[in-house]
Amino acid sequence: MSRIILIASQKGGVGKSTTAVNISAVLADQGHDVLLVDSDRQASVSEWWAERKLNHPDNPKIACIQKYGEIDDTLVDLGKRYGYVIVDVTGRDSEEMRSAMVVADILLTPVKASQVDINTLPNMCKIIKQSRLINKNLVAYAFLSIAPSNPKINEIEQAKRTILEFPELILLETVVFDRKIYRDCMADGLAVTELKGRADSEVAARKETLALVEEILHGQI
């Protein structure tokens, strides 16, 4: 049985597409059949996928489709054929986000440590609650994304405390920091876990991406 993982937030530019591709590559590397569903017309995930085919044809295969509008039936149907279905949606309240949320097993929402981002969470939680009327087992995780790596620890800790106040969300321990390597990999069609270098930022990005996957799947990859 497959797991449908929806990456969504009501804020643009928080790292949804980056998270979607990196998680997909980790799962594909573990030997799973992975389908990326690009439900954002910006098509960041599809572009990453096209670059991957071109630049890294020997890396673990990931399937990718574009699908818009009411995507729930398609997700359920494709979920029967893949080990994991990873869904990327646009950064606002959308038909795609709402329809995916009623069939997803896991919702993963990246949050930047800023007040404007955190201000979108009450509405997100309202939608999660509504989705759970139909999709009772929906597990919703939030994590801090693109976090400042200079030691503005207060900002991160403060954001964590605020997120903990939302009972609908489970806050992950893993923090994904702002690292150029994520941008470079996105443009090149690679996942950060596929870098072989020993530079601190590469090692750290690999570690946090693997930790993220471990946390959402409880090590049962």
Ligand SMILES: Nc1ncnc2c1ncn2[C@@H]1O[C@H](COP(=O)(O)OP(=O)(O)OP(=O)(O)O)[C@@H](O)[C@H]1O
């Ligand atoms: N951890 C990170 N460190 C540095 N840059 C990052 C990180 N994650 C994402 N980025 C960059 O930030 C920008 C936004 O990321 P991304 O496209 O993944 O966000 P998004 O939430 O999908 O945005 P949108 O809402 O527009 O779809 C991109 O340029 C991406 O390369």
Ligand SMILES: [Mg+2]
């Ligand atoms: Mg995106």
